[in-house]
Amino acid sequence: MKSKTRQKQxxxxxxxxxxxxxxxxxxxxxxxxxxxxxxxxxxxxxxQEINLFLAARDKVMDxxxxxxxxxIDSYDDQFSQIFESQISFLNxxxxxxxxxTKIKQDNYSAVYAVSRIxxxxxxxxxxxxxxxxxxxxxxxxxxxxxLLLALLGIKIDYHLTAPSVIVAENLSPADTINFxxxxxxxxxxDHGGYTSHSSILARGLRIPSVVNGxxxxxxxxxxxxxxxxxxxxxxxxxxxxxxxxxYAKIKKEHEKHAALLESLNKEExxxxxxxxxxxxxxxxxxxxxxxxxxxxxxxVGLFRTEAMFLEKSRIPNEEQQFKVYKKIASxxxxxxxxxxxxxxxxxxxxxxxxxxxxxxxxxxxRAIRYCxxxxxxxxxxxxxxIKAAQYGTVKLLIPMVNSVGEIxxxxxxxxxxxxxxxxxxxxxxxxxxxxxxxxxxxAAIMSDTLAKYVDFMSIGSNDLTxxxxxxxxxxxxxxxxxxPFDPAVLELMHITITSxxxxxxxxxxxxxxxxxxxxxxxxxxxxxxxxxxxxHTIPVIKKIIRSVNIESCIKLYEKIQTFHHxxxxxxxxxxxxxxxxxxxxxx
Amino acid sequence: xxxxxxxVQNKHGLHARPAAHLVKIAGKxxxxxxxxxxxxxxxxxxxxxxxxxxAEPGSEVLLQxxxxxxxxxxxQIKELFDKKFYEE
Numbered sequence: 001m002k003s004k005t006r007q008k009q010x011x012x013x014x015x016x017x018x019x020x021x022x023x024x025x026x027x028x029x030x031x032x033x034x035x036x037x038x039x040x041x042x043x044x045x046x047x048q049e050i051n052l053f054l055a056a057r058d059k060v061m062d063x064x065x066x067x068x069x070x071x072i073d074s075y076d077d078q079f080s081q082i083f084e085s086q087i088s089f090l091n092x093x094x095x096x097x098x099x100x101t102k103i104k105q106d107n108y109s110a111v112y113a114v115s116r117i118x119x120x121x122x123x124x125x126x127x128x129x130x131x132x133x134x135x136x137x138x139x140x141x142x143x144x145x146x147l148l149l150a151l152l153g154i155k156i157d158y159h160l161t162a163p164s165v166i167v168a169e170n171l172s173p174a175d176t177i178n179f180x181x182x183x184x185x186x187x188x189x190d191h192g193g194y195t196s197h198s199s200i201l202a203r204g205l206r207i208p209s210v211v212n213g214x215x216x217x218x219x220x221x222x223x224x225x226x227x228x229x230x231x232x233x234x235x236x237x238x239x240x241x242x243x244x245x246x247y248a249k250i251k252k253e254h255e256k257h258a259a260l261l262e263s264l265n266k267e268e269x270x271x272x273x274x275x276x277x278x279x280x281x282x283x284x285x286x287x288x289x290x291x292x293x294x295x296x297x298x299x300v301g302l303f304r305t306e307a308m309f310l311e312k313s314r315i316p317n318e319e320q321q322f323k324v325y326k327k328i329a330s331x332x333x334x335x336x337x338x339x340x341x342x343x344x345x346x347x348x349x350x351x352x353x354x355x356x357x358x359x360x361x362x363x364x365x366r367a368i369r370y371c372x373x374x375x376x377x378x379x380x381x382x383x384x385x386i387k388a389a390q391y392g393t394v395k396l397l398i399p400m401v402n403s404v405g406e407i408x409x410x411x412x413x414x415x416x417x418x419x420x421x422x423x424x425x426x427x428x429x430x431x432x433x434x435x436x437x438x439x440x441x442x443a444a445i446m447s448d449t450l451a452k453y454v455d456f457m458s459i460g461s462n463d464l465t466x467x468x469x470x471x472x473x474x475x476x477x478x479x480x481x482x483x484p485f486d487p488a489v490l491e492l493m494h495i496t497i498t499s500x501x502x503x504x505x506x507x508x509x510x511x512x513x514x515x516x517x518x519x520x521x522x523x524x525x526x527x528x529x530x531x532x533x534x535x536h537t538i539p540v541i542k543k544i545i546r547s548v549n550i551e552s553c554i555k556l557y558e559k560i561q562t563f564h565h566x567x568x569x570x571x572x573x574x575x576x577x578x579x580x581x582x583x584x585x586x587x
Numbered sequence: 588x589x590x591x592x593x594x595v596q597n598k599h600g601l602h603a604r605p606a607a608h609l610v611k612i613a614g615k616x617x618x619x620x621x622x623x624x625x626x627x628x629x630x631x632x633x634x635x636x637x638x639x640x641x642a643e644p645g646s647e648v649l650l651q652x653x654x655x656x657x658x659x660x661x662x663q664i665k666e667l668f669d670k671k672f673y674e675e
Contacts, residue, residue: 085603085634088610094633124639132602133641 007238010219014212016233017194018202019536021251022186023244026224027164028217029175032156034148041112049103053110056150061090063146067177082173082197085136086143095121111151118144142172160184165226169217171198181205186228188235190217194287202230206258210235231536260539265296269542273549277524279541280336280532282510284308286324289331291535299336301458301532302397302510303328305381306348315353315377321384329392338458338532339385340397340437341378343367347474353377362466367400372409382417389429397458401436401443407453410434439463439511444492447499457500458532461511465489483566484513485573490526490560497527508532518573520544521580525557547581588653589661594645597671601642603634605672610634612663618654620664631664 043049068083089095095117102113118140125137149156158175160183167188168175176187176197187198187209202209208230220226220237227236227247231254236243269277280301281292292300308316308324316324329337345354345366353374358364371378388394398410414434421428438444439460451457465484466473473482483489493509500507508530513519515533520541523531533541556576560569597605613620613631620631622640624647629636631650642648652660667673 081603085607085638088603088607088634092610092634092636094630095635121635121639125641128641130600130641130643132599133638136603136638 009240009243010237012212012214012216012235012237014188014210014216014233014235015193016208016230017192017196017199017211018187018207018209018230019254020186020202020206020208020230021247021254022165022208022226022228022230023239023247023251024163024165024185024226026167026188026220026222026226027160028220028222029166029168029171030217031145031168031170031172031175032149032154034145034152036112036115039111039152040109043103043107043109046104046107049108049110049113050100052151053099053103053114056110056114056147057090057096059150060143060146061087063174064090067174070177082139086139086173089140089143111148114144114147114151118147138172142174145172146174165228166198167217167220167226168198169215171196173197176201186210186230188212188216188220188226188228190215194285257536257540260543264539264542264546267542267546269298269545271524271545271549271553272547273551275524275529275550277545278508278530279538279545280338280508280510280530281535281538282532283328283535286327288535289328292332295535295538297335297535297538299332299338299393300328301336301338301508301530303337303339305340305342306344309342309344309350310348314350315380318380318384321381322387325385325388325394326391329388329394332392334393336393336395338395338397338435340399341368341371341381341385343399345370362472368398368406368410369400372406372413375413379413379417379420382414383421383426383428386418386421386428386432387426389432390427394429395433395435395456397435397437399437399460400439400463401450402440403442403446404449404453407434407436407450411453437463437510438496440467441492444496447496448502451499451503451505454505456506456508457496459493459496459507459509459511461489461493461509461513464492464511465513468492483570484511484516484519485570486566487561487564487569490522490569493523494526501527506530515541517541517544518570518577521548521553521556521576522560522569522573524548524550525553525555544577544581552580588651589657590649590651591661591665592647592649593665593668594647595642596668597644597674599674600644600646601637601640603638605674606634606637608672609637609664609667612667613660615663616652616654616656616660618652618657618660620660621651621653623649623651 064083064087068080068087099113099117102108102117103110122137122140125133125140128134158178160180163183163185165186165188166179166184170191171189184207186207187202189198189211192199192211199209208228210228210230210233212235225238227239269279278298280299281297282302283292283300284304284307325339344350345364346362349356355365385394385396401407433455435456435458436450436454437460438447438457443450461484465482468489469481469486471478471482473479497507509523509528510532514523514531515537517540531541560572563569595601610632622629622631624640624642627640629639631637640648650664
């Protein structure tokens with residue numbers, strides 16, 4: 001191993017494409033660059049060039065067939081399909097003939113003919129609008145590279161001598177599958193996304209993967225110590241000792257978590273005294289419906305629709321939205337699917353739509369306020385939701401409601417949207433449940449009144465904490481005062497839960513607080529029977545639920561009501577967990 | 588020579604697998620089988636060609652068949668489109 005002078009830790013953000021934590025040395029993978037200009041472009045002996053080409057084709061075919069078989073054994077269908085389609089290209093008589101003709105008629109060398117023809121094909125695909133077809137360009141580019149390497153007799157060394165994090169500009173399917181996989185700790189690529197080959201493989205292998213979008217492969221060098229956080233999308237180069245320790249701990253937790261998942265997935269979320277708790281999932285992408293099913297959530301308690309708007313920086317049209325909602329609704333097979341209407345404004349700004357000059361954006365033109373002022377956008381979303389509602393149990397959730405007036409105005413728009421869908425003959429639902437987020441002190445205090453106008457309520461603990469304590473948690477000067485365990489916040493949550501109960505409507509909590517392990521017994525003690533959390537946290541939350549009884553949770557809540565400080569309450573809750581579930585050791 | 592416009596009705600359009608299915612059927616016939624879409628002309632016996640059409644669900648393609656078994660070929664290909672490539 002090369003010895004290096006100790007360098008300063010560098011933290012970089014990327015996109016997490018497969019969960020998990022990897023800690024290890026970097027292995028920089030650089031694809032072999034073929035310089036076509038240096039190669040002979042004309043065939044000396046046409047017949048020999050054709051034979052060379054056919055031999056290279058057979059060689060690559062064998063390799064692809066092997067990769068396909070291997071991928072069927074170990075990974076999902078998606079992966080073997082890539083090889084399957086590459087094999088079908090090599091078997092395409094028209095394509096093969098085209099290359100052969102190029103050699104014969106234009107006197108091209110085999111390398112030149114392959115390169116020329118396949119580049120033409122990939123250029124065609126890369127300009128297509130549809131993502132699926134556009135991505136086929138990479139399969140063809142990869143196929144070309146493999147044929148050229150075979151023609152030139154070059155073998156690439158994929159042999160890892162030690163467990164490593166693979167760092168590359170881009171990884172082709174063949175590259176990805178050729179590394180000895182027992183030694184792959186994680187993937188870090190400059191290009192790609194959730195559906196790129198290395199991401200799919202990483203999820204199949206249960207190792208983390210992060211895509212950065214920048215030239216990381218030029219910054220990182222071989223043997224650099226790396227941490228890849230596939231939960232948060234964080235990359236740390238040359239981590240310092242305390243960071244390493246912190247991540248080693250997170251990694252251990254994750255492994256414990258994975259073991260828990262195995263053992264708990266089939267169990268129900270019931271307390272020791274047989275109280276059944278509803279566990280819902282918070283999601284923001286259609287593909288996450290797979291996680292909802294994998295972790296056996298009771299439904300989706302919160303579908304955030306902002307990502308759909310923000311990722312393309314334009315308002316998705318009715319049809320685009322409908323497709324996404326329909327996909328999730330159908331995937332959930334009648335389990336509840338709660339869609340929150342778009343929460344734009346605040347820190348979620350859209351050029352040309354929201355107002356970025358506001359002095360207090362979180363007290364400004366956001367969420368339901370923004371929607372009520374933009375009925376075209378609001379009603380378009382509602383229409384898409386109504387139409388999708390025929391494919392499942394879809395409900396509508398309105399963010400940041402403060403008053404009865406806002407609910408009534410929303411209902412008017414809902415009625416209009418229903419009329420419009422009916423007139424268009426688009427076959428939507430005739431009745432849809434409507435609920436509100438309780439995330440301002442006003443809504444919590446007035447929850448008994450608001451409850452009379454809606455079908456359900458959901459506590460948004462993040463904003464409720466921020467607005468109750470008047471603390472911006474992204475402002476480091478005051479962030480330490482942001483604590484959902486604060487007695488003021490808990491009191492407002494309790495008022496909301498009691499109001500829902502008195503009015504006989506369901507209440508849930510969908511903020512981050514529901515996923516805070518120490519908060520779970522407290523929330524049960526306060527009377528909540530439904531929690532909506534990030535899908536991957538479901539196993540551990542379930543474990544907590546299965547380890548406590550409601551009576552003692554109520555006692556815990558009674559006890560903390562005598563405390564005056566957020567920190568005392570939090571400590572008591574952690575202590576409670578450690579006492580009741582020592583095997584998890586919380587801190 | 589016969590021609591017919593066909594509607595792509597399967598879930599994902601002419602993705603790799605449905606395209607392979609089409610190519611397999613087209614390959615059984617002696618006739619020359621061409622597909623036209625958006626100004627592009629491809630050979631139905633070529634998987635690369637069929638994929639290059641990037642035919643999405645709801646799109647239309649024009650089929651042109653020329654040869655001794657053309658009506659048979661048309662019927663079988665039409666059935667494949669109508670049965671949504673036997674996907675579901």
